[in-house]
């Protein structure tokens with residue numbers, strides 16, 4: 117696997133400070149070295165710098181719109197460049213509003229993609245349906261062709277066009293979805309495996325059905341760490357009880373890795389300041405690292421490098 121890492125220290129899609137510290141925390145936990153040890157070629161593109169747009173007053177209720185728009189424009193260019201360099205793109209967030217730029221840039225480089233969105237939340241509010249105005253709860257509405265009539269033109273978003281069809285989206289891990297989002301998902305017949313289906317089917321069957329449902333397009337895995345149960349990953353801004361076990365979370369990455377279709381991965385919403393103890397932070401960060409290692413070939417049975425030839 118050839119991996120291009122982009123740090124996106126950005127927090128303005130939501131109100132809690134700390135999520136911008138995650139990229140460096142993930143690196144400090146040895147992410148790049150661990151990827152190399154398991155045989156990946158790794159190129160670190162460093163951390164993006166984002167401009168804080170002054171006087172960024174809410175627009176139609178959405179907060180920090182101009183700052184979020186300009187950050188995602190920059191991220192889109194960066195992801196496009198990493199894809200053009202031939203790597204699988206890994207975007208280290210930062211909050212989930214960054215999926216706008218990540219998926220837009222991915223699509224700009226490779227054409228239409230499938231999106232596997234692993235999250236407690238659907239993040240499919242429109243600017244007008246959102247109850248909080250936090251754009252990390254809205255990225256999907258900016259991306260979907262089918263919702264464009266519901267998203268007003270917003271400042272610093274004129275650079276982007278919708279780039280995803282609702283038919284190419286699968287949710288896994290949902291358990292904290294607002295009524296407005298649920299209505300939108302039903303209207304668009306979006307494929308979703310909530311925690312109920314994870315319980316009913318088991319994660320292996322969920323992954324089989326996910327990949328049967330999706331076409332063979334390149335896969336964009338957008339992994340919100342709050343999909344995992346807060347007992348494992350408490351250091352995050354919007355925790356919701358009843359999440360994926362560590363094992364289920366890892367299985368999802370192992371399964372997608374073996375499809376050979378994984379083309380970009382987001383790891384978002386790790387917030388080191390939201391841990392009550394150092395252990396909370398360590399558990400959250402190390403789980404995020406392990407999930408990324410699972411995307412790029414780590415197996416729980418063990419790994420050995422190809423130069424250890426077997427008979």
Ligand SMILES: N[C@@H](CC/C=C/[B-](O)(O)O)C(=O)O
Pocket residue numbers: 211212213235236237238239241246247248249250252253254294340342354385
């Ligand atoms: N639905 C809530 C929560 C949004 C959660 C965003 B997250 O999934 O990126 O953590 C909102 O609209 O504010």
Ligand SMILES: [Mn+2]
Pocket residue numbers: 212235237239252340385
């Ligand atoms: Mn999310």
Ligand SMILES: [Mn+2]
Pocket residue numbers: 235236237340342343354385
């Ligand atoms: Mn979430």
